[in-house]
Amino acid sequence: MKSFRLERVFLPTAVVVVSAVGLLLAAGTNGVEPLKLIVEGSIGWPPFESGSSPKVGDTVMVWVPIALASAGLIVTFNAGMWNIGIEGQIIMGAIFAAFVAREVSASRPILILLTIVAGAVGGLLWGLLVGVLRTAGGVNEIFGGLGLDFVAASITTYLIIDPWRRAGVASTSGTDPFPDAALLPSLGGTRFSPLAVAIALLAIVGVWVLFRGTLYGLKLKAVGRNRPSAFLMGIPTNRYLLGAFMICGALAGIAGTSQATGFHYRLIPAISGGYGFLAILVVLLARFRAFWVVPISFFFAMIAVGSSQLQLRLDVNSALGGVLQGVLVLAAMFGLGWSAYRIRQRIAAAGEEPG
Amino acid sequence: MISKRLVHLLAVLLAFALVAAACGGDDGGSDTTEGTSAATTTTTSGDGGTDDTTTTTEGEPMEPFTMGILLVGPEFDQGYSQAHFEGAQWAMDQIGGELISLDFINPADNPGLTPEGVARDMIDQGAQLVVFNSDDMREGAFLAAEQNPDTPMIWVSGDSAWADGRAYRPELANLGNVWGQMTFGKMIAGCAAGLTTETGKIGYLGPLTNDETRRLVNSAYLGAKYCYENYRDQPADSLEFAVTYIGFWFEIPGVTLDATQVVNDLIDGGADVVMSGIDTTQALVRSGQRADAGEQLWAVPYDFEGACQEAPSICLGVPYFNWGPAYKEIAERVMDGSFTAEWEWLGPDWSDINNEDTSTIGFLKGDGLSAENSALLDEFIAGLGDGSINLYTGPLNWQDGSTFLGDGETATEIQIWYSEQCLEGIEGVCDLG
Structure with missing residues (x-):
């Protein structure tokens, strides 16, 4: 039992560490300093030291959309769906939230609530569209989702450069900043929004409860594991698939709201930040377990925010942060696969032993 | 047995990682991160066949600016x-x-x-x-x-x-x-284009549209029109000047227009000189590729002194920013405590627009500019410098036909800075609202 644990945890970790150090050495650094700088650039050094609150705020607000999207993807993955359209759902959430932020006048609490609800609705509708294409049109959710990602991105660009353009300017750089009343409330001088963090944590707990303690979650899992059998058991599989896309879309839409009103304070073309695709990696690394999403997505957020230090302090291009991220994901997947293979081998060997 | 082998393997891997990290040195790290240099003097003297090296450190370490x-x-x-x-x-x-x-x-x-x-x-x-x-x-x-x-x-x-x-x-x-004051750089670039074009059609690869980019397009157009009319004795209205904006300062795939495709479109529309208003060099590179394939084309890049290197034979020259003198002066103001928040619109040093110590704006001629046109361009630059040529002199109309400058009226700094529209005579959408 002990050796199983050793292989499950130690082997992937060792592969990740060796890969990271190897890459950083190959990039001409001393191997360890860049990792320290990424930590320093994202949460301060020593971590969470006084004065690091703006950095921590930025990192947390990058974590929020990744965590929300990851929580949503756990739902669709469990339903057996590869929701590549998550990027489009984040974008559509941001668009809906931006519409409310720009066009609606209300008191601040109401306006913030409306932006969050609008974001959820935007993402939900876009997710539902992927689901409808899948269930009613027979369009594979990967192709449907990917196509809708491009459509959502194009709509954003169109809105920015034409109807929502800045006065006298036609630029794809973004809209005017939203009114202060529409922005997510944040702690003084930072982007850190306790409300956004609370929503993200609530989403993760909610997804955990969904699959651990509800019949709906159990049926959704059954649909994901074996759809024909689930159907024969009387589960309306299409309805469950649509439900999964709607839940995921709504969470992704709130992630879009957080990006628009809690980080960039305006609508920009790359409003999703690629965090939807990143969330796919997070969920794969977390092996669809909700609580692992918290640290893994925070790790990715740290790289996203802290890797600029590589260029500032080591004169190594900050793109190395992205490369490091990709290598770590590949290494982790390889390590996990390797450990699973060895465990299977050992079980098989044990089964063949006499007595 | 298997577990033992596994542990050995992992131990070797981790040992490798740690040794590699330790051997990596700290060259890139500590030297550049500290950002301090001690005010250290080192003196060496020879006495009795031996060298004594004395190092004294004067006071606190000095932080470089x-x-x-x-x-x-x-x-x-x-x-x-x-x-x-x-x-x-x-x-x-x-x-x-x-x-x-x-x-x-x-x-x-x-x-x-x-x-x-x-x-x-x-x-x-x-x-x-x-x-x-x-x-x-x-x-x-x-x-x-x-x-x-x-x-x-x-x-x-x-x-x-x-x-x-x-x-x-x-x-x-x-x-x-x-x-x-890149308006002057663009006028010079426009003049080079106007002197060179054989088809009478000039294309301009624009970034996004705002006051700044309209200002620069207008200046390029005015320079081209002036030289086409005055040095080549061609009627100004026979010059075609088309601009297409890609939507940002440089191409972002999937977000902006494809800059290379826009250059193709401009050339296919008849332009034989393509001027760039974007931060990167697609205008020169693509024109150079098509010139290599046998088309008679020229291009004018933008921003960077060395930009012509991408396709030197077809480059008419580059209007460029020389930020060094401005940054040096601002840094010195910060160092001596005299920095204040100022708005500075720095012009060329007309005595030598390519003086790296004094001129914020320059124009470096390219191999594609003929000797005859080079001389005419010098004449034009001299006219701009001594004030005998002021291209922002009316009558000038905006693209929608409304009056920008009345007959004989010259534009003020603020009128040029906040260019609301492109000028009449320029083809292309310069303002969406």
């Missing part, structure tokens, strides 16, 4: 960002300072970074002056200036420190603006 610059595009784009980077590096070399820089500061390339966050990191690292090199960093520059009121900052191309400016923010006493 440190300037931070945020670049919107890549550091080596052969265009706008590289011009800033090299200018800032030149300035720091002149005063013995240090430069820290970060490129790709835009939401498409770095969605997790904000200009104010990067500025904060630079200040943490010792930056005493922070420069935001793009109009696109406007909000970030404002936030950074508010959050760090004791650190002098520059928002390049902005108007927040101009009392007549539309973005005037007098409360941001630590945020100045600097920009070069």
Whole structure:
């Protein structure tokens, strides 16, 4: 039992560490300093030291959309769906939230609530569209989702450069900043929004409860594991698939709201930040377990925010942060696969032993 | 048995990692991160066949002046960002300072970074002056200036420190603006194009549309029209000048128009000279490729002194920014405590527009410019310099036919800065509203 644990945890970790150090050495650094700088650039050094609150705020607000999207993807993955359209759902959430932020006048609490609800609705509708294409049109959710990602991105660009353009300017750089009343409330001088963090944590707990303690979650899992059998058991599989896309879309839409009103304070073309695709990696690394999403997505957020230090302090291009991220994901997947293979081998060997 | 082998393997892997990390040295790290240099004098004397080396350290370690610059595009784009980077590096070399820089500061390339966050990191690292090199960093520059009121900052191309400016923010006493009078550079570039075109059609690859880019397109057009009319004795209305904007300062796949395709469209529309208004070199590169295939084409890049290197034989020249002198002067003001938030629109040094010590704007002629046209261009530059040629003299109309300048009226600085439209005679959509 002990050796199983050793292989499950130690082997992937060792592969990740060796890969990271190897890459950083190959990039001409001393191997360890860049990792320290990424930590320093994202949460301060020593971590969470006084004065690091703006950095921590930025990192947390990058974590929020990744965590929300990851929580949503756990739902669709469990339903057996590869929701590549998550990027489009984040974008559509941001668009809906931006519409409310720009066009609606209300008191601040109401306006913030409306932006969050609008974001959820935007993402939900876009997710539902992927689901409808899948269930009613027979369009594979990967192709449907990917196509809708491009459509959502194009709509954003169109809105920015034409109807929502800045006065006298036609630029794809973004809209005017939203009114202060529409922005997510944040702690003084930072982007850190306790409300956004609370929503993200609530989403993760909610997804955990969904699959651990509800019949709906159990049926959704059954649909994901074996759809024909689930159907024969009387589960309306299409309805469950649509439900999964709607839940995921709504969470992704709130992630879009957080990006628009809690980080960039305006609508920009790359409003999703690629965090939807990143969330796919997070969920794969977390092996669809909700609580692992918290640290893994925070790790990715740290790289996203802290890797600029590589260029500032080591004169190594900050793109190395992205490369490091990709290598770590590949290494982790390889390590996990390797450990699973060895465990299977050992079980098989044990089964063949006499007595 | 298996477990033992596994543990051995992992031990070897980890040992390798640790040894490799230990052997990696710390060259890149500590030297550049400290950012300090001791005021150390070393004296060596020979006495009785032996050398005594005495090292004395005078007082506290001296911090070199440190300037931070945020670049919107890549550091080596052969265009706008590289011009800033090299200018800032030149300035720091002149005063013995240090430069820290970060490129790709835009939401498409770095969605997790904000200009104010990067500025904060630079200040943490010792930056005493922070420069935001793009109009696109406007909000970030404002936030950074508010959050760090004791650190002098520059928002390049902005108007927040101009009392007549539309973005005037007098409360941001630590945020100045600097920009070069590239209107002259573009006039010169336009003249080179007007002197050279055989088809009478010039294409302009525009970035996004705002006051600045309209100002530069208008200036290029005026230069082309003047030289086409006055040096080649061609009727001005026979010159076609078309502009297409891609939507941003440089191409972002999936977001902006494809710059290479736009160049193709301009050439296919009859243009034999393509001028660039974007930060990167697609106009020159694509025109060069088609010229290599047998077409008679020329191009005029923008921003960076060395831009013609991408296709020298068809390059008529490049209007470029020489940021070094401006950055040096601003840094010196910060060092002696005389920095104030000013709006500066720096012109060329007309005695020598390519003087790297004095001229913020230059024009470097390219191999594609004929000797005859080169001489005519010199004449034009001399006319601009002595004031005998003022292209912003009426009558001039806006693109929609309304009057910009009445007969004989000359434009003021603010009229040129805030160019509401393209001028009459320019084809293409310059303002969507």
